[in-house]
Amino acid sequence: MFDGDAHPTSAIATAVAGKVTAATEPAIVFDRVGVRYGRGRKTTVALRDFDLRVTAGETVALLGPSGSGKSTALKALAGFVRPTSGAVRLAGRDVTDLSPAKRGIGVVVQSYALFPHMRAYDNVAFGLKAHRVPRKEIDARVAEALAMVGMAAYAERLPRELSGGQQQRVAIARALAIRPKVLLLDEPLAALDAQLRQSMLGELQELRKALPDTAMLYVTHDQAEALALADRIAVMRDARLVDIDTAENLWRRPPSDFTAAFLGGANLLSCTVNRVSGSSALVTAGTFTLRAEAPDVGPGGWDVNAPGLLCVRTHTVQIDATSERNAVRGTVVSSVWRGASTRLRLAVDGLTDEITADVPGHLDTEVDAVVGVRFPDPAGVLIPPPIGTESVSAARTSATSEPGAPE
Ligand code: ADP
Numbered sequence: 001m002f003d004g005d006a007h008p009t010s011a012i013a014t015a016v017a018g019k020v021t022a023a024t025e026p027a028i029v030f031d032r033v034g035v036r037y038g039r040g041r042k043t044t045v046a047l048r049d050f051d052l053r054v055t056a057g058e059t060v061a062l063l064g065p066s067g068s069g070k071s072t073a074l075k076a077l078a079g080f081v082r083p084t085s086g087a088v089r090l091a092g093r094d095v096t097d098l099s100p101a102k103r104g105i106g107v108v109v110q111s112y113a114l115f116p117h118m119r120a121y122d123n124v125a126f127g128l129k130a131h132r133v134p135r136k137e138i139d140a141r142v143a144e145a146l147a148m149v150g151m152a153a154y155a156e157r158l159p160r161e162l163s164g165g166q167q168q169r170v171a172i173a174r175a176l177a178i179r180p181k182v183l184l185l186d187e188p189l190a191a192l193d194a195q196l197r198q199s200m201l202g203e204l205q206e207l208r209k210a211l212p213d214t215a216m217l218y219v220t221h222d223q224a225e226a227l228a229l230a231d232r233i234a235v236m237r238d239a240r241l242v243d244i245d246t247a248e249n250l251w252r253r254p255p256s257d258f259t260a261a262f263l264g265g266a267n268l269l270s271c272t273v274n275r276v277s278g279s280s281a282l283v284t285a286g287t288f289t290l291r292a293e294a295p296d297v298g299p300g301g302w303d304v305n306a307p308g309l310l311c312v313r314t315h316t317v318q319i320d321a322t323s324e325r326n327a328v329r330g331t332v333v334s335s336v337w338r339g340a341s342t343r344l345r346l347a348v349d350g351l352t353d354e355i356t357a358d359v360p361g362h363l364d365t366e367v368d369a370v371v372g373v374r375f376p377d378p379a380g381v382l383i384p385p386p387i388g389t390e391s392v393s394a395a396r397t398s399a400t401s402e403p404g405a406p407e
Contacts (some may be wrong), residue, residue: 009393027181028090035047035083049086064235108175110186120173125138125142128177180214182214183211251263254386265358270309270353273294273307279294284377310382314343316380319365335367342362
């Protein structure tokens, strides 16, 4: 499944195997890719007009809920599904009709997909043999790949003699052994327990640094993984790419309510935009007038006196005594201790929307207790108005859903 030719971007391979569209194209290009499964009334549109470019050395995370088309995009690039429309290109070479084995892509999947009867060594060597790497090079290449994932000492073990994390390392080594220019990872940490996931995340960050020329596409539904690993995050919903930007931009200035909600920790408050001056706005939410960041939305600017959405991060809301200056009264609707923080759901006097606050430590508050609530200044960032069919209310229902919650 991770097969490909040994020199996928060499001049000869390019000329023979596919049409060259541009010598300087990025490592990965999805060009208006559509994928449909099934026929007639049973058709599922899994990917619509999907455009994405990933440059060499860049990691892009495909982030979105279950069924949003992430794996399908990855499979279309790897050659496991045939796009119904559009094209996929690798370094300018149209590979839409090329067999997976000829694409030279490394693929790592959630379930490891190791051969159970083969030692770690043979699992890694298998791909090299399939790529006709000369026999005398195989030992060194296997050793190099296993060493990259810290598994040099486990070459003789069968998969069943390895832990889940170790098996996933071997699967990564197998993908790396062919020295791919493009590495695809489909929820590679999803089968691991929380602690192991955290340490593997650190190892993937290290691996990232060790492969400065490799383009990576990383499929996940876990926003924490996407934020930790990706240079850019492509947020997917209902078979479409909805937003794409650097992790920091998406977090600081979410371009849509859906992305704000999906990245987690967002209160989305209905408001009216009263005044905008540069990148700062005054808004009314319920009976409060709050200052908000107003990101640049292009030449038209913000509509004044129009309804808007204010994104207030849950960890920026402070809980105090009601007597504190600038504190407003809030009634505790629920309180859940989560270890490092306590998550409070609050009905705030003067606000129609309930809000969520994540406060550090273990806050011992009872349901129905009245507390002081303080918003930061600015209180948050305005979300640009939705374009087309994106529904504000649909995303709002998941505004405070658990970040990275299991689907
Ligand atoms: P994600 O990776 O975001 O969970 P997928 O790409 O796996 O999403 O799936 C996108 C949509 O396509 C879903 O509605 C899914 O049920 C459907 N789908 C995926 N694979 C197949 C298939 N082999 N046959 C039919 N439908 C499929």
